[in-house]
Amino acid sequence: MKFGVINPQPYMEPALAELEQEHEVVRLHPEHWSEGEISSTARFCREQGVVAVAGFAQKDAFHHLLINERLGNPVPSRVAFFYCMNKYLMRTLERDAFFYAPVDPLQESDEQIAARIPAHEWPFMLKNTSLSLGRGIFRIANLEELRRVLADYRQDRELQRALARQCAAYLEGVAPQQVPALAPPFVAEHLVDMSRATEYCYEGYVTADGQVVHYGLTEEIYFSNHQALGYLTPPVSISRDMADTIEAWVSAYMQRLAALGYRNQFFNLEFWVMPDGSLHLTEINPRAAHTYHYNYRYSFGSSLYADNLLLAAGQRPARPTPWDQWRAGAPHRFTLIVLITAREPGRVGDILDYDYVDALEAEQGVLIRHVRQRDEVIREAELSAAGVMLQQLWITGDSSMEIIAREREIRSRIYRNPQDAVGYPPFWRI
Numbered sequence: 541m542k543f544g545v546i547n548p549q550p551y552m553e554p555a556l557a558e559l560e561q562e563h564e565v566v567r568l569h570p571e572h573w574s575e576g577e578i579s580s581t582a583r584f585c586r587e588q589g590v591v592a593v594a595g596f597a598q599k600d601a602f603h604h605l606l607i608n609e610r611l612g613n614p615v616p617s618r619v620a621f622f623y624c625m626n627k628y629l630m631r632t633l634e635r636d637a638f639f640y641a642p643v644d645p646l647q648e649s650d651e652q653i654a655a656r657i658p659a660h661e662w663p664f665m666l667k668n669t670s671l672s673l674g675r676g677i678f679r680i681a682n683l684e685e686l687r688r689v690l691a692d693y694r695q696d697r698e699l700q701r702a703l704a705r706q707c708a709a710y711l712e713g714v715a716p717q718q719v720p721a722l723a724p725p726f727v728a729e730h731l732v733d734m735s736r737a738t739e740y741c742y743e744g745y746v747t748a749d750g751q752v753v754h755y756g757l758t759e760e761i762y763f764s765n766h767q768a769l770g771y772l773t774p775p776v777s778i779s780r781d782m783a784d785t786i787e788a789w790v791s792a793y794m795q796r797l798a799a800l801g802y803r804n805q806f807f808n809l810e811f812w813v814m815p816d817g818s819l820h821l822t823e824i825n826p827r828a829a830h831t832y833h834y835n836y837r838y839s840f841g842s843s844l845y846a847d848n849l850l851l852a853a854g855q856r857p858a859r860p861t862p863w864d865q866w867r868a869g870a871p872h873r874f875t876l877i878v879l880i881t882a883r884e885p886g887r888v889g890d891i892l893d894y895d896y897v898d899a900l901e902a903e904q905g906v907l908i909r910h911v912r913q914r915d916e917v918i919r920e921a922e923l924s925a926a927g928v929m930l931q932q933l934w935i936t937g938d939s940s941m942e943i944i945a946r947e948r949e950i951r952s953r954i955y956r957n958p959q960d961a962v963g964y965p966p967f968w969r970i
Protein backbone atom coordinates (compact mmCIF):
# COMPACT_ATOMS: atom_id res chain seq x y z
CA MET A 541 0.00 0.00 0.00
CA LYS A 542 0.99 3.59 -0.46
CA PHE A 543 0.73 5.96 2.51
CA GLY A 544 1.33 9.64 3.20
CA VAL A 545 3.13 10.85 6.32
CA ILE A 546 2.48 14.45 7.33
CA ASN A 547 5.52 16.59 8.26
CA PRO A 548 7.84 13.78 9.44
CA GLN A 549 10.78 14.88 11.60
CA PRO A 550 14.36 13.77 10.84
CA TYR A 551 14.53 11.34 13.80
CA MET A 552 11.47 9.50 12.43
CA GLU A 553 13.32 8.58 9.23
CA PRO A 554 14.88 5.27 10.44
CA ALA A 555 11.36 4.06 11.32
CA LEU A 556 9.95 5.30 8.01
CA ALA A 557 12.73 3.49 6.15
CA GLU A 558 11.66 0.31 7.94
CA LEU A 559 8.04 1.00 6.98
CA GLU A 560 9.18 1.38 3.37
CA GLN A 561 10.28 -2.24 3.30
CA GLU A 562 6.58 -3.14 3.22
CA HIS A 563 4.73 -0.05 2.01
CA GLU A 564 5.42 2.98 -0.11
CA VAL A 565 5.68 6.21 1.87
CA VAL A 566 5.14 9.72 0.51
CA ARG A 567 6.21 12.64 2.69
CA LEU A 568 3.67 15.47 2.74
CA HIS A 569 4.16 19.02 3.98
CA PRO A 570 0.79 20.75 4.21
CA GLU A 571 0.87 24.07 6.07
CA HIS A 572 -2.64 25.44 6.30
CA TRP A 573 -6.17 24.13 6.69
CA SER A 574 -7.57 26.18 3.82
CA GLU A 575 -10.01 24.51 1.44
CA GLY A 576 -7.55 25.12 -1.41
CA GLU A 577 -4.60 23.45 0.27
CA ILE A 578 -6.59 20.48 1.60
CA SER A 579 -8.20 19.73 -1.75
CA SER A 580 -4.91 20.07 -3.66
CA THR A 581 -3.15 17.77 -1.14
CA ALA A 582 -5.97 15.22 -1.45
CA ARG A 583 -5.81 15.45 -5.27
CA PHE A 584 -2.04 14.90 -5.15
CA CYS A 585 -2.58 11.84 -2.89
CA ARG A 586 -5.15 10.34 -5.26
CA GLU A 587 -2.89 10.90 -8.27
CA GLN A 588 -0.06 9.19 -6.42
CA GLY A 589 -2.25 6.31 -5.26
CA VAL A 590 -1.89 7.25 -1.56
CA VAL A 591 -4.76 5.54 0.31
CA ALA A 592 -4.37 7.20 3.73
CA VAL A 593 -2.23 9.74 5.55
CA ALA A 594 -1.03 10.09 9.15
CA GLY A 595 0.03 13.05 11.27
CA PHE A 596 1.72 12.23 14.57
CA ALA A 597 2.25 15.66 16.14
CA GLN A 598 -0.42 17.79 17.82
CA LYS A 599 -0.08 20.41 15.08
CA ASP A 600 -0.63 17.73 12.41
CA ALA A 601 -3.69 16.11 14.02
CA PHE A 602 -6.23 18.28 12.18
CA HIS A 603 -4.49 17.73 8.84
CA HIS A 604 -4.72 13.99 9.50
CA LEU A 605 -8.50 14.34 9.88
CA LEU A 606 -9.07 16.74 6.96
CA ILE A 607 -6.98 14.89 4.38
CA ASN A 608 -8.21 11.41 5.33
CA GLU A 609 -11.78 12.67 5.12
CA ARG A 610 -11.12 13.89 1.55
CA LEU A 611 -9.63 10.51 0.69
CA GLY A 612 -12.90 8.89 1.74
CA ASN A 613 -11.57 7.33 4.96
CA PRO A 614 -13.70 7.29 8.13
CA VAL A 615 -12.58 10.06 10.54
CA PRO A 616 -13.70 11.41 13.93
CA SER A 617 -16.53 13.94 14.02
CA ARG A 618 -15.53 17.60 14.33
CA VAL A 619 -17.30 17.81 17.68
CA ALA A 620 -15.39 14.84 19.15
CA PHE A 621 -12.14 16.33 17.83
CA PHE A 622 -13.06 19.71 19.33
CA TYR A 623 -13.54 18.12 22.79
CA CYS A 624 -9.99 16.71 22.50
CA MET A 625 -8.60 20.16 21.67
CA ASN A 626 -10.08 21.88 24.73
CA LYS A 627 -8.81 20.95 28.20
CA TYR A 628 -12.06 22.11 29.83
CA LEU A 629 -14.38 20.16 27.52
CA MET A 630 -12.30 16.97 27.78
CA ARG A 631 -12.72 17.08 31.55
CA THR A 632 -16.52 17.38 31.32
CA LEU A 633 -16.45 13.80 29.96
CA GLU A 634 -14.67 12.46 33.05
CA ARG A 635 -16.77 10.81 35.78
CA ASP A 636 -15.77 11.66 39.37
CA ALA A 637 -13.49 14.45 38.17
CA PHE A 638 -11.60 16.42 40.82
CA PHE A 639 -12.26 20.17 41.21
CA TYR A 640 -12.29 22.10 37.92
CA ALA A 641 -13.97 25.26 36.69
CA PRO A 642 -14.18 27.23 33.43
CA VAL A 643 -12.27 30.54 33.30
CA ASP A 644 -12.72 33.28 30.71
CA PRO A 645 -10.50 36.33 31.37
CA LEU A 646 -12.33 38.35 28.70
CA GLN A 647 -15.76 37.90 30.28
CA GLU A 648 -14.95 37.88 33.99
CA SER A 649 -13.05 40.00 36.49
CA ASP A 650 -10.09 38.72 38.50
CA GLU A 651 -12.29 38.74 41.62
CA GLN A 652 -15.06 36.73 39.99
CA ILE A 653 -12.52 34.16 38.85
CA ALA A 654 -10.75 33.99 42.22
CA ALA A 655 -14.10 33.52 43.98
CA ARG A 656 -14.75 30.38 41.96
CA ILE A 657 -11.74 28.60 43.46
CA PRO A 658 -12.60 27.02 46.84
CA ALA A 659 -10.21 28.10 49.62
CA HIS A 660 -8.82 24.57 50.09
CA GLU A 661 -7.92 24.27 46.37
CA TRP A 662 -5.24 27.00 46.50
CA PRO A 663 -2.60 26.67 45.08
CA PHE A 664 -4.39 25.46 41.94
CA MET A 665 -3.54 24.82 38.29
CA LEU A 666 -4.62 27.30 35.63
CA LYS A 667 -4.32 25.89 32.11
CA ASN A 668 -4.88 27.47 28.76
CA THR A 669 -7.38 25.03 27.25
CA SER A 670 -5.97 24.87 23.73
CA LEU A 671 -2.19 25.18 23.90
CA SER A 672 0.11 22.16 24.04
CA LEU A 673 3.73 21.14 24.70
CA GLY A 674 3.51 22.45 28.27
CA ARG A 675 2.74 26.03 27.19
CA GLY A 676 0.11 28.03 29.09
CA ILE A 677 0.20 25.90 32.26
CA PHE A 678 0.44 27.92 35.47
CA ARG A 679 0.61 26.95 39.11
CA ILE A 680 -1.28 29.73 40.90
CA ALA A 681 -0.54 30.23 44.60
CA ASN A 682 -2.20 33.58 45.29
CA LEU A 683 -4.31 36.41 43.87
CA GLU A 684 -1.27 38.34 42.58
CA GLU A 685 -0.12 35.42 40.46
CA LEU A 686 -3.66 34.95 39.15
CA ARG A 687 -3.90 38.65 38.22
CA ARG A 688 -0.59 38.49 36.33
CA VAL A 689 -1.55 35.49 34.17
CA LEU A 690 -5.02 36.86 33.41
CA ALA A 691 -3.61 40.30 32.52
CA ASP A 692 -1.03 38.75 30.19
CA TYR A 693 -3.77 36.89 28.35
CA ARG A 694 -6.03 39.96 28.12
CA GLN A 695 -3.16 41.88 26.50
CA ASP A 696 -2.15 39.11 24.12
CA ARG A 697 -4.45 39.92 21.20
CA GLU A 698 -2.34 37.85 18.84
CA LEU A 699 -2.81 34.68 20.91
CA GLN A 700 -6.56 35.39 21.26
CA ARG A 701 -6.89 35.75 17.51
CA ALA A 702 -4.88 32.59 16.82
CA LEU A 703 -7.05 30.57 19.23
CA ALA A 704 -10.27 31.99 17.74
CA ARG A 705 -9.09 31.02 14.25
CA GLN A 706 -8.30 27.48 15.43
CA CYS A 707 -11.66 27.15 17.10
CA ALA A 708 -13.52 28.37 13.99
CA ALA A 709 -11.60 25.92 11.79
CA TYR A 710 -12.38 22.92 14.03
CA LEU A 711 -16.09 23.79 14.12
CA GLU A 712 -16.58 24.66 10.47
CA GLY A 713 -19.73 23.05 9.17
CA VAL A 714 -20.89 21.86 12.62
CA ALA A 715 -24.60 22.49 13.25
CA PRO A 716 -25.01 25.30 15.86
CA GLN A 717 -27.05 23.06 18.20
CA GLN A 718 -24.10 20.60 18.30
CA VAL A 719 -21.53 23.23 19.29
CA PRO A 720 -20.77 23.00 23.04
CA ALA A 721 -22.30 26.00 24.81
CA LEU A 722 -19.18 26.55 26.90
CA ALA A 723 -15.62 26.21 25.54
CA PRO A 724 -13.59 28.59 27.75
CA PRO A 725 -9.98 29.63 26.99
CA PHE A 726 -8.81 28.53 30.48
CA VAL A 727 -9.63 25.85 33.01
CA ALA A 728 -8.83 26.11 36.71
CA GLU A 729 -8.26 22.71 38.28
CA HIS A 730 -7.02 20.77 41.27
CA LEU A 731 -3.24 20.78 41.60
CA VAL A 732 -2.08 17.16 41.63
CA ASP A 733 0.78 16.40 44.02
CA MET A 734 3.30 14.98 41.57
CA SER A 735 5.48 13.57 44.32
CA ARG A 736 2.62 11.23 45.32
CA ALA A 737 0.73 10.58 42.08
CA THR A 738 2.27 8.82 39.06
CA GLU A 739 1.53 10.03 35.55
CA TYR A 740 1.04 7.60 32.67
CA CYS A 741 0.64 7.96 28.99
CA TYR A 742 -1.74 5.56 27.41
CA GLU A 743 -2.32 4.87 23.75
CA GLY A 744 -5.25 3.19 22.06
CA TYR A 745 -7.63 3.56 19.18
CA VAL A 746 -11.33 3.51 18.46
CA THR A 747 -12.33 1.38 15.49
CA ALA A 748 -14.71 2.53 12.76
CA ASP A 749 -17.56 0.77 14.60
CA GLY A 750 -16.77 2.29 17.98
CA GLN A 751 -14.72 -0.45 19.71
CA VAL A 752 -11.89 0.70 22.00
CA VAL A 753 -8.59 -1.16 21.43
CA HIS A 754 -5.85 -0.84 24.08
CA TYR A 755 -2.43 -0.24 22.56
CA GLY A 756 0.30 0.69 25.01
CA LEU A 757 1.18 2.13 28.42
CA THR A 758 4.16 4.32 29.27
CA GLU A 759 5.22 5.74 32.64
CA GLU A 760 6.20 9.41 32.86
CA ILE A 761 9.10 9.87 35.27
CA TYR A 762 9.78 13.20 36.96
CA PHE A 763 12.58 14.61 39.09
CA SER A 764 11.60 15.93 42.52
CA ASN A 765 11.51 19.49 41.11
CA HIS A 766 8.84 18.30 38.57
CA GLN A 767 11.25 18.48 35.64
CA ALA A 768 10.58 15.48 33.39
CA LEU A 769 13.28 12.76 33.39
CA GLY A 770 11.92 10.39 30.78
CA TYR A 771 9.17 8.13 29.46
CA LEU A 772 9.45 4.41 30.20
CA THR A 773 7.68 1.58 28.35
CA PRO A 774 6.33 -0.60 29.90
CA PRO A 775 5.84 1.05 33.33
CA VAL A 776 7.63 -0.08 36.49
CA SER A 777 5.59 1.71 39.19
CA ILE A 778 2.47 -0.36 38.63
CA SER A 779 2.10 -4.03 37.98
CA ARG A 780 -0.13 -5.87 35.56
CA ASP A 781 -2.67 -6.20 38.44
CA MET A 782 -3.78 -2.68 37.53
CA ALA A 783 -4.50 -3.60 33.90
CA ASP A 784 -8.22 -4.31 34.42
CA THR A 785 -8.78 -1.07 36.31
CA ILE A 786 -7.01 0.93 33.61
CA GLU A 787 -8.87 -0.79 30.77
CA ALA A 788 -12.21 -0.16 32.45
CA TRP A 789 -11.43 3.51 33.12
CA VAL A 790 -10.11 4.15 29.60
CA SER A 791 -12.99 2.29 27.93
CA ALA A 792 -15.59 4.21 29.94
CA TYR A 793 -13.98 7.56 29.11
CA MET A 794 -13.54 6.72 25.43
CA GLN A 795 -17.10 5.43 25.14
CA ARG A 796 -18.28 8.94 25.92
CA LEU A 797 -16.03 10.36 23.19
CA ALA A 798 -17.15 7.62 20.78
CA ALA A 799 -20.75 8.68 21.48
CA LEU A 800 -19.74 12.15 20.21
CA GLY A 801 -18.41 10.55 17.02
CA TYR A 802 -14.77 9.63 17.82
CA ARG A 803 -14.07 6.91 15.22
CA ASN A 804 -11.29 5.15 13.36
CA GLN A 805 -8.63 7.11 15.18
CA PHE A 806 -5.78 6.60 17.63
CA PHE A 807 -5.75 8.60 20.84
CA ASN A 808 -3.11 9.46 23.36
CA LEU A 809 -4.39 9.79 26.92
CA GLU A 810 -2.48 10.99 29.94
CA PHE A 811 -3.76 10.16 33.43
CA TRP A 812 -2.61 9.99 37.02
CA VAL A 813 -2.82 7.06 39.36
CA MET A 814 -3.44 8.82 42.67
CA PRO A 815 -2.05 7.63 46.01
CA ASP A 816 -5.45 6.02 46.82
CA GLY A 817 -5.37 4.08 43.51
CA SER A 818 -8.03 6.18 41.78
CA LEU A 819 -7.47 7.40 38.19
CA HIS A 820 -7.76 11.00 36.99
CA LEU A 821 -7.49 12.45 33.52
CA THR A 822 -4.52 14.71 32.73
CA GLU A 823 -5.47 15.26 29.09
CA ILE A 824 -6.29 13.52 25.83
CA ASN A 825 -4.71 14.15 22.42
CA PRO A 826 -6.56 12.99 19.26
CA ARG A 827 -3.56 11.36 17.61
CA ALA A 828 -0.86 8.70 17.97
CA ALA A 829 2.33 10.18 19.48
CA HIS A 830 5.34 9.97 17.15
CA THR A 831 7.85 9.65 20.02
CA TYR A 832 6.38 6.40 21.37
CA HIS A 833 6.83 4.49 18.11
CA TYR A 834 10.38 3.55 19.10
CA ASN A 835 9.34 2.60 22.66
CA TYR A 836 6.84 0.04 21.34
CA ARG A 837 9.23 -1.05 18.59
CA TYR A 838 12.19 -1.73 20.86
CA SER A 839 10.14 -3.16 23.76
CA PHE A 840 7.49 -5.21 21.94
CA GLY A 841 8.39 -5.24 18.21
CA SER A 842 5.24 -3.28 17.23
CA SER A 843 5.03 -0.50 14.65
CA LEU A 844 2.87 2.42 15.73
CA TYR A 845 3.55 4.21 12.44
CA ALA A 846 2.28 1.25 10.40
CA ASP A 847 -0.67 0.64 12.72
CA ASN A 848 -1.77 4.28 12.63
CA LEU A 849 -1.65 4.29 8.81
CA LEU A 850 -3.45 0.94 8.52
CA LEU A 851 -6.22 2.17 10.80
CA ALA A 852 -6.59 5.42 8.85
CA ALA A 853 -6.89 3.37 5.64
CA GLY A 854 -9.73 1.32 7.14
CA GLN A 855 -7.49 -1.76 7.56
CA ARG A 856 -6.76 -3.74 10.71
CA PRO A 857 -3.73 -2.70 12.79
CA ALA A 858 -1.57 -5.59 14.05
CA ARG A 859 -2.44 -7.70 17.11
CA PRO A 860 -1.25 -8.42 19.71
CA THR A 861 -0.61 -4.78 20.65
CA PRO A 862 2.13 -3.84 23.16
CA TRP A 863 -0.65 -3.64 25.79
CA ASP A 864 -1.92 -7.15 24.91
CA GLN A 865 1.63 -8.45 25.32
CA TRP A 866 2.24 -6.64 28.60
CA ARG A 867 -1.08 -7.91 30.00
CA ALA A 868 -0.28 -11.47 28.98
CA GLY A 869 3.16 -11.29 30.62
CA ALA A 870 4.96 -11.88 27.31
CA PRO A 871 8.73 -11.37 27.27
CA HIS A 872 9.68 -7.81 26.40
CA ARG A 873 12.39 -5.20 26.78
CA PHE A 874 12.25 -1.84 28.56
CA THR A 875 12.69 1.38 26.57
CA LEU A 876 13.25 4.84 28.01
CA ILE A 877 13.16 8.20 26.26
CA VAL A 878 15.83 10.15 28.13
CA LEU A 879 14.87 13.84 28.20
CA ILE A 880 17.82 16.23 28.13
CA THR A 881 16.82 19.77 29.11
CA ALA A 882 18.72 23.01 29.63
CA ARG A 883 18.34 24.85 32.92
CA GLU A 884 20.80 27.61 31.95
CA PRO A 885 20.99 29.98 28.96
CA GLY A 886 23.76 29.73 26.35
CA ARG A 887 24.83 28.00 23.16
CA VAL A 888 23.65 24.37 23.13
CA GLY A 889 27.20 23.29 22.18
CA ASP A 890 28.45 24.92 25.41
CA ILE A 891 25.77 23.28 27.57
CA LEU A 892 26.20 19.74 26.21
CA ASP A 893 29.40 17.81 25.51
CA TYR A 894 29.11 17.03 21.79
CA ASP A 895 32.13 14.72 21.80
CA TYR A 896 30.03 12.50 24.03
CA VAL A 897 26.77 13.09 22.06
CA ASP A 898 28.53 12.21 18.79
CA ALA A 899 29.98 9.06 20.31
CA LEU A 900 26.56 7.95 21.59
CA GLU A 901 25.00 8.56 18.20
CA ALA A 902 27.71 7.40 15.80
CA GLU A 903 29.56 4.71 17.75
CA GLN A 904 26.89 3.32 20.06
CA GLY A 905 23.99 3.75 17.62
CA VAL A 906 21.74 5.56 20.10
CA LEU A 907 18.77 7.21 18.38
CA ILE A 908 18.75 10.93 19.19
CA ARG A 909 16.06 13.46 18.40
CA HIS A 910 17.86 16.79 18.20
CA VAL A 911 15.09 19.11 19.35
CA ARG A 912 17.62 21.98 19.39
CA GLN A 913 20.80 22.12 17.28
CA ARG A 914 24.29 22.56 18.69
CA ASP A 915 24.74 26.10 17.32
CA GLU A 916 21.42 27.39 18.63
CA VAL A 917 21.42 29.73 21.62
CA ILE A 918 19.01 29.21 24.53
CA ARG A 919 17.83 32.60 25.74
CA GLU A 920 17.17 33.42 29.40
CA ALA A 921 13.52 34.22 28.55
CA GLU A 922 12.91 30.67 27.27
CA LEU A 923 13.83 29.02 30.57
CA SER A 924 10.57 28.00 32.26
CA ALA A 925 10.43 25.96 35.47
CA ALA A 926 10.59 22.79 33.37
CA GLY A 927 13.72 23.93 31.48
CA VAL A 928 14.15 23.86 27.70
CA MET A 929 14.09 20.53 25.87
CA LEU A 930 17.35 20.00 23.96
CA GLN A 931 17.38 16.33 23.05
CA GLN A 932 15.52 13.05 23.45
CA LEU A 933 17.51 9.79 23.44
CA TRP A 934 16.13 6.25 23.21
CA ILE A 935 17.78 3.57 25.34
CA THR A 936 16.61 0.00 25.63
CA GLY A 937 17.53 -2.90 27.88
CA ASP A 938 16.41 -6.24 29.28
CA SER A 939 15.59 -4.90 32.72
CA SER A 940 14.55 -1.64 34.32
CA MET A 941 17.76 -1.80 36.41
CA GLU A 942 19.86 -1.71 33.25
CA ILE A 943 17.86 1.29 32.02
CA ILE A 944 18.26 3.19 35.28
CA ALA A 945 22.03 2.65 35.32
CA ARG A 946 22.37 3.73 31.69
CA GLU A 947 20.21 6.84 32.15
CA ARG A 948 22.27 7.91 35.16
CA GLU A 949 25.49 7.42 33.25
CA ILE A 950 24.28 9.41 30.23
CA ARG A 951 22.94 12.25 32.35
CA SER A 952 26.17 12.47 34.35
CA ARG A 953 28.30 12.70 31.19
CA ILE A 954 26.25 14.63 28.65
CA TYR A 955 26.28 18.05 30.36
CA ARG A 956 29.43 20.16 30.53
CA ASN A 957 28.34 21.45 33.94
CA PRO A 958 27.18 18.82 36.46
CA GLN A 959 23.41 18.94 37.07
CA ASP A 960 23.68 18.30 40.80
CA ALA A 961 20.42 20.05 41.63
CA VAL A 962 18.17 17.39 40.11
CA GLY A 963 16.72 15.03 42.71
CA TYR A 964 16.01 11.56 41.35
CA PRO A 965 12.75 9.88 42.44
CA PRO A 966 13.32 7.31 45.22
CA PHE A 967 12.77 4.27 42.97
CA TRP A 968 15.32 5.47 40.36
CA ARG A 969 18.23 3.70 42.13
CA ILE A 970 20.69 1.13 41.01
Ligand SMILES: Nc1ncnc2c1ncn2[C@@H]1O[C@H](COP(=O)(O)OP(=O)(O)O)[C@@H](O)[C@H]1O
Pocket residue numbers: 627665667671672673674675677729730731732733734739810822823
Ligand atom coordinates in the same frame (compact mmCIF):
# COMPACT_ATOMS: atom_id res chain seq x y z
N1 LIG B 1 -3.79 19.68 37.43
C1 LIG B 1 -2.48 19.43 37.36
N2 LIG B 1 -1.77 19.20 38.49
C2 LIG B 1 -0.42 18.94 38.44
N3 LIG B 1 0.28 18.88 37.30
C3 LIG B 1 -0.37 19.10 36.13
C4 LIG B 1 -1.77 19.38 36.11
N4 LIG B 1 -2.13 19.53 34.81
C5 LIG B 1 -1.01 19.35 34.07
N5 LIG B 1 0.05 19.09 34.87
C6 LIG B 1 1.43 18.80 34.42
O1 LIG B 1 1.72 19.53 33.24
C7 LIG B 1 1.98 18.63 32.14
C8 LIG B 1 1.40 19.20 30.85
O2 LIG B 1 0.00 19.32 30.99
P1 LIG B 1 -1.00 18.74 29.91
O3 LIG B 1 -2.40 18.94 30.41
O4 LIG B 1 -0.61 17.35 29.56
O5 LIG B 1 -0.77 19.75 28.68
P2 LIG B 1 0.13 19.68 27.35
O6 LIG B 1 0.86 18.37 27.33
O7 LIG B 1 -0.87 19.79 26.26
O8 LIG B 1 1.01 20.85 27.44
C9 LIG B 1 1.35 17.32 32.56
O9 LIG B 1 2.00 16.23 31.91
C10 LIG B 1 1.53 17.32 34.05
O10 LIG B 1 2.81 16.83 34.42
Ligand SMILES: [Mg+2]
Pocket residue numbers: 810823
Ligand atom coordinates in the same frame (compact mmCIF):
# COMPACT_ATOMS: atom_id res chain seq x y z
MG1 LIG C 1 0.34 16.50 27.88
